[in-house]
Amino acid sequence: MKMGMRQELIIFLAIYFILLLLPVFIYKDAYLIGILITCMIWGAVASVWNFTMGYAGIFTFGQFGFFVVAAYTSGMVTKYLGISPWLGILIGGLMAALVGVLIGLPCMKLKGAYIALITFALHLVVAPMIKVADPLGTGGSTGLMSIPSLNLGAYTFSRTDLIPWYYAAFIISFLVLLVVYKIIFSSIGLGFIGLRDSEDFAKTLGINEYKYKLMVFGLSAFLTGIMGGFYAHYAGIISPRLLGLDIFLLVMLMMIIGGMGLFPGAFLGGFIILFLNEFLRPLGAYRFLIFGAIVVVAIKIMPEGILGNLDFFKNRIGKHFKSRTAEVESTKG
Amino acid sequence: MLELKNINTYYGQFHAIRDVSFKIDQGDFFLVVGPNGHGKSTLLKTICGLLKTASGQIVFNSTEITRLATDKIVEMGLVYVAEERHLFPQMTVLDNLKLGAYNANARAKEPETLEYVFHLFPSLSAFKNRYAATLSGGEARMLTLGRGIMSCAKLLAIDEPSFGLAPILRNEVFDKINEINSNGMTVLIVEQNVNQVVDFADRICLIEDGCIVFDGPKEEALLNEHVKDVFLGG
Amino acid sequence: MNIWVQQIIEVIISGIVTASAYAIMGIGLSIIYGISRVFNFAYGSFFTWGAYFAWILFSAFSWMNYPLVFLIVVPSMFFLGMGTERVVVRSLRWRKNWQVTTMMVTLGLAFFMDNLAMVIFGGFAKPLPPLFRGAINPFGFTLSVQDLAMMIIAISVIIAFGLFLSKTRVGRCMQAISQDMTGAEIVGIPIKKVFSYTFGLSTALVGTGGILLASRYFITPHGGWAPFFRVFVIVAFGGLGSIRGTLYAALILAIFESFISWGLGATWVMPFWFLVFLGVLAFRPSGLMGTWG
Numbered sequence: 001m002k003m004g005m006r007q008e009l010i011i012f013l014a015i016y017f018i019l020l021l022l023p024v025f026i027y028k029d030a031y032l033i034g035i036l037i038t039c040m041i042w043g044a045v046a047s048v049w050n051f052t053m054g055y056a057g058i059f060t061f062g063q064f065g066f067f068v069v070a071a072y073t074s075g076m077v078t079k080y081l082g083i084s085p086w087l088g089i090l091i092g093g094l095m096a097a098l099v100g101v102l103i104g105l106p107c108m109k110l111k112g113a114y115i116a117l118i119t120f121a122l123h124l125v126v127a128p129m130i131k132v133a134d135p136l137g138t139g140g141s142t143g144l145m146s147i148p149s150l151n152l153g154a155y156t157f158s159r160t161d162l163i164p165w166y167y168a169a170f171i172i173s174f175l176v177l178l179v180v181y182k183i184i185f186s187s188i189g190l191g192f193i194g195l196r197d198s199e200d201f202a203k204t205l206g207i208n209e210y211k212y213k214l215m216v217f218g219l220s221a222f223l224t225g226i227m228g229g230f231y232a233h234y235a236g237i238i239s240p241r242l243l244g245l246d247i248f249l250l251v252m253l254m255m256i257i258g259g260m261g262l263f264p265g266a267f268l269g270g271f272i273i274l275f276l277n278e279f280l281r282p283l284g285a286y287r288f289l290i291f292g293a294i295v296v297v298a299i300k301i302m303p304e305g306i307l308g309n310l311d312f313f314k315n316r317i318g319k320h321f322k323s324r325t326a327e328v329e330s331t332k333g
Numbered sequence: 334m335l336e337l338k339n340i341n342t343y344y345g346q347f348h349a350i351r352d353v354s355f356k357i358d359q360g361d362f363f364l365v366v367g368p369n370g371h372g373k374s375t376l377l378k379t380i381c382g383l384l385k386t387a388s389g390q391i392v393f394n395s396t397e398i399t400r401l402a403t404d405k406i407v408e409m410g411l412v413y414v415a416e417e418r419h420l421f422p423q424m425t426v427l428d429n430l431k432l433g434a435y436n437a438n439a440r441a442k443e444p445e446t447l448e449y450v451f452h453l454f455p456s457l458s459a460f461k462n463r464y465a466a467t468l469s470g471g472e473a474r475m476l477t478l479g480r481g482i483m484s485c486a487k488l489l490a491i492d493e494p495s496f497g498l499a500p501i502l503r504n505e506v507f508d509k510i511n512e513i514n515s516n517g518m519t520v521l522i523v524e525q526n527v528n529q530v531v532d533f534a535d536r537i538c539l540i541e542d543g544c545i546v547f548d549g550p551k552e553e554a555l556l557n558e559h560v561k562d563v564f565l566g567g
Numbered sequence: 568m569n570i571w572v573q574q575i576i577e578v579i580i581s582g583i584v585t586a587s588a589y590a591i592m593g594i595g596l597s598i599i600y601g602i603s604r605v606f607n608f609a610y611g612s613f614f615t616w617g618a619y620f621a622w623i624l625f626s627a628f629s630w631m632n633y634p635l636v637f638l639i640v641v642p643s644m645f646f647l648g649m650g651t652e653r654v655v656v657r658s659l660r661w662r663k664n665w666q667v668t669t670m671m672v673t674l675g676l677a678f679f680m681d682n683l684a685m686v687i688f689g690g691f692a693k694p695l696p697p698l699f700r701g702a703i704n705p706f707g708f709t710l711s712v713q714d715l716a717m718m719i720i721a722i723s724v725i726i727a728f729g730l731f732l733s734k735t736r737v738g739r740c741m742q743a744i745s746q747d748m749t750g751a752e753i754v755g756i757p758i759k760k761v762f763s764y765t766f767g768l769s770t771a772l773v774g775t776g777g778i779l780l781a782s783r784y785f786i787t788p789h790g791g792w793a794p795f796f797r798v799f800v801i802v803a804f805g806g807l808g809s810i811r812g813t814l815y816a817a818l819i820l821a822i823f824e825s826f827i828s829w830g831l832g833a834t835w836v837m838p839f840w841f842l843v844f845l846g847v848l849a850f851r852p853s854g855l856m857g858t859w860g
Contacts, residue, residue: 059667106848113666117606120670121803121844124796128837245678252671285686292679296655299672383752407755419750421743432743436755484754 008263012181015264016174023166033162035278036271037169037234042247043270044173044227046254050266051180052220054259058213059112062103062119063224064251065126066096068242070225071232072130072138075147078233080137085150085233092229093222100221101214108213123248127240143239150233157233165234172230176223177267183219184263246288249295250277256298334359334519335380335411335488340389342372342379349375350386351543357488357521362514362533364551365523366560367540373523374416376540377490380521381413382406394487408436410487416496416523418477422466426457426476429465433483442485450479453509471502478509488519495526503529531555573708578829582822584714584783587721588776589821592798593805593813594728595772601745601808603762604666605656608673610773610798611791612680617644617774618781619684622693633698633782640778641771648770649763651676656766657759677791684788692785695778717779724775725814732810737764745808793837797824800844804851 019040026032049063070092078088103122107115134140149157150168157164232238241247254273258266280287335357342350349372357363367373378384380391382403391399393411401409421429430450434443451458454475460468468476474494481489494510495503503526511533514520524530531537537554539547547560554560592614599607607613620640625631655672659665699712732738740761743751752758780794801820805812820843827839 059664061670112664113606113670116667116670118848120608121796121799124792125841125844128841132834132838245674245681249675249678252674285682288682289679289686292675292677292682295675296672296679299668299675300655300658381753383749402757402759403752404755404757407753412755413753415749415753417749419747419753421746421750423746424742428739432739432754432756435740480754 008181008185012177012264015268016170019170023163027163030160030162033166035274037162037166039271039274040169040173041227041231041234042251042274043254043267044176045224046251046258046266046270047177047180047264048220048223048227049251050255050258051184052216053255055184056213056216056220057112058108058217058220059116060119060217060220061116061248062100062122063220064243064248065119065123066100066221066224067228067231068126068130068238068240069099070096070228071238071242072144073225074229075144075232075238076137078148079144079146085148089226089229089233092232093225096225096228097218097222101218104214104217108210108217123243127243130240139239141240143237143241144232145237147232147236147238149236159236169230169234172226173267176226177264179219179223181263183216246291249291250274253291253295253298256295256302259302334361334394335521336390336392337380338390338392340376340379340391341387342375342384343387344375349543350379353389353540353543353545355538355545355548357519357536359487359519360514360517361519361521362511362535363519363521364527364530364534364537365521365540366525366527366537367546369525371541372543373540374492375543377413377492377521377523381411381490383413404436407484407486408438410438410485412481412484412486412489414477414481414489414491414494416492416494418473420465420468420473420476420480423464425462425464426468427461429476429480430457430461430483433480434485436484439483439485443483446483446485450482453482453512454479470497471499474498474502474506475509478506482513482518486518488521489513491520491522493523493525495524495529500529507533574829576708577710578825579822580708580710580714581829582825583818584717585780585825586817586821587717588779589794589798589801590814590817591721591724591779592773592776592794593801593817594725594810595769595776596798596802597805597808597810597813598741598745598765599769600802601810602741602765604748605660605669605762605766606666606673607766607769608670609651609677609680610673610769611793611795612677612684613644613648613770613791614773614777614780614794615684615786615788615791616647616680617777618695618786619688619693620644620774621695621778621781622688622786625696636778637775641775644774645767645771647767649767651770652763652766657762660762681788681791688786688788690788692787692790694785695781698779698782713783717783720779724772728772729810737761741765797840800840800847803847804843 019036022036023033045063045067049060052058052060052063070089072092073095074085074088074092077083077091078085083091103119107118110118130138131140138144149159150165151157152164155164157168250273254269255266257269257272277287277291280290283290336354337356338354340350340353341348353376365373365376375384379386382398382401382405386399389399390397393406393409396409398406398409398411421432424432430447431443434440434446439446451461456472457475457479460472465473465476478491478494481491491510494506498506507530510520510522510530514533522530531551534551536549537547537551537560538545539554539560547554547557549557592610596607596610599605599610617640620643621636624636624639655676656669659668659672662668697713698716702709702711703715704710730738732742740751740756741764743754743756744758744761748758751761776794777791797820801816802813804820805814805816820840824836824839827835
């Protein structure tokens with residue numbers, strides 16, 4: 001059964017349509033293309049995070065852990081074992097999913113804030129883990145270098161021509177967002193609405209909260225991991241710096257923007273925040289001060305916090321459901 | 334002394350208290366009855382500031398307390414005795430009682446009030462050094478009531494004091510409440526086990542579905558068919 | 568004295584000394600959680616800033632000494648904490664999912680504070696003068712007076728805190744709130760005010776820990792995260808909200824850490840903490856849930 005919300009779908013497709021055509025106008029500007037690629041990557045990560053937090057109600061701070069685990073996995077299997085990068089990305093995603101499920105097994109039973117605590121602690125722990133595993137080839141604090149590029153058959157993506165990377169990022173992020181979109185507006189999404197509104201009622205309908213949450217958590221780990229794996233090959237070098245608080249907060253801001261309403265909000269947030277970041281770059285270290293302050297102010301002035309999505313979404317889904325029910329009734333005759 | 338005007342309280346989307354108004358005079362023994370889950374507890378919690386009304390006014394001793402924080406309300410002399418008790422489990426009975434006298438009015442009079450409470454509840458005096466977590470249901474109820482009395486309240490709002498108690502204990506609890514009422518404390522009590530407490534009441538109020546269905550002196554209540562149905566049913 | 572015994576005793580003492588600082592910081596984290604039910608992710612940043620305040624005082628005034636520093640910095644941290652609670656945290660409490668939102672906002676604050684330190688003080692490590700110089704040699708092993716002082720300070724703080732909790736009115740209010748928040752409301756305790764004091768107290772404690780540890784090591788802008796993680800694991804291990812648990816955990820884990828560092832080398836220290844954390848997750852997740860004792 002396919003369900004779709006007209007408005008969100010249109011915006012979603014419109015954004016991608018623009019992205020599709022953009023290089024035609026700006027292909028000479030490698031700097032700009034590079035930024036757009038990072039926007040797509042982090043925007044997708046923010047989108048998955050926004051979905052997990054705002055729609056599924058799982059408060060996780062561990063997304064970057066998944067991102068990095070997948071990045072290192074993909075980087076290492078392609079670099080040391082000669083596996084194809086595309087397969088590497090997939091393996092990275094699966095590895096992240098595995099970690100996600102393992103963490104999720106004990107966690108999903110706990111109350112929201114505890115999941116946040118535990119996933120944050122996990123985030124703090126991944127960097128030292130990578131450094132300790134240096135002998136295993138992670139590259140320690142300096143980082144994992146010389147990660148093989150992507151390739152299509154005989155053609156290997158070069159580090160200088162960014163256009164192929166652009167479209168690769170385009171396709172991958174599109175697929176990731178498509179999955180998120182489908183899930184939000186599917187029966188699983190409805191299940192979550194039911195859970196949030198009335199746990200007991202939902203349980204009587206046989207909706208198992210724990211199972212749902214675990215599934216979603218694992219899926220969000222997988223999707224984030226896919227972006228991580230892609231990033232590893234794109235950047236060629238990865239290091240524990242990816243787990244820094246600066247990246248964390250930038251993406252969190254994107255997610256907060258997403259929390260303000262429509263579905264592709266967090267993805268758009270990716271563009272907004274990263275362009276703001278570039279714009280403020282001349283300010284040097286003061287840039288971070290501004291972003292820190294923005295985070296504090298943004299959270300305080302957000303009317304519903306990052307859960308803004310859910311109520312907004314509930315209203316829309318409610319109307320949609322009523323209209324669909326009316327459709328179904330009318331067809332029954 | 335206490336007046337409610339058109340109070341509406343919500344639990345999320347659920348409209349728990351609908352347009353409730355009534356008055357309690359000083360010295361009253363005011364009994365609120367009604368079926369379970371129809372808003373009796375919610376009403377008390379709203380009055381005492383633990384829940385906020387969506388609309389309406391609550392006036393206590395000529396001061397509007399609708400938007401006031403609980404600690405201020407307690408300071409004014411309106412104190413809640415919870416059905417879920419909310420005792421401090423890792424503190425002794427004595428410490429629980431002492432904390433009951435936290436507010437500024439009660440603090441100075443603590444030693445005398447303590448003696449009064451021990452006089453009312455000799456058993457509390459006997460195990461004053463036991464931890465609250467180790468008390469039995471009945472003992473805990475006594476402590477909750479005692480702690481409420483420690484606050485030197487002018488109006489004590491008591492939520493289902495007999496809940497879960499054996500009939501003998503129930504009688505004892507109601508006797509004590511009647512005693513403090515006779516000593517001058519205005520009492521607002523919510524109850525399910527009405528039969529044993531009806532005699533002590535001055536006024537009775539019946540709440541169904543969050544609305545007041547009857548509000549009047551006890552004598553009138555006992556003549557009202559609907560109210561009697563509820564008594565027999567509850 | 569046998570060289571092995573001497574070394575072992577010194578390792579244990581080293582552990583106890585770090586445990587001292589961790590214990591103080593652990594109490595701060597424990598009360599914030601046990602009483603206000605809030606998690607302050609900027610805890611490490613306050614730690615760092617406490618140390619930087621001390622550094623500023625020492626740099627600006629050549630006649631500065633530690634007693635004066637503590638006298639100035641600790642109350643300042645207290646008010647800084649109260650101010651932070653009022654401005655940043657308080658309004659979030661009455662919203663949905665305020666615990667997670669508070670975590671997010673304190674993360675932003677941490678970032679701001681760390682980078683402010685970076686901008687103002689630069690990235691080079693700053694030292695604080697040692698608390699005391701010299702060493703004593705009781706029973707044949709070496710104990711620096713500095714270390715002895717740290718242990719004494721920590722024990723005094725812990726005892727003072729214990730007395731505060733049980734003897735003062737505010738302290739008993741804090742205990743009440745941690746045992747039953749609604750009950751505390753019912754007896755008329757001004758919850759918001761106590762939350763404010765708690766945050767202030769917690770910040771003062773972590774600042775103290777910051778000064779103590781900085782007197783032994785260095786101060787860097789992002790240097791608060793490592794201690795924060797350790798203290799977090801300690802508090803989780805001992806039971807979030809349990810003071811006694813935190814103290815025991817601090818002692819046990821810090822001594823273990825000392826042995827690991829001595830026996831296996833410094834690179835194994837972080838993995839050690841990580842393993843402990845995993846262990847808590849696996850065997851005692853209730854440690855993260857909170858108790859009070």
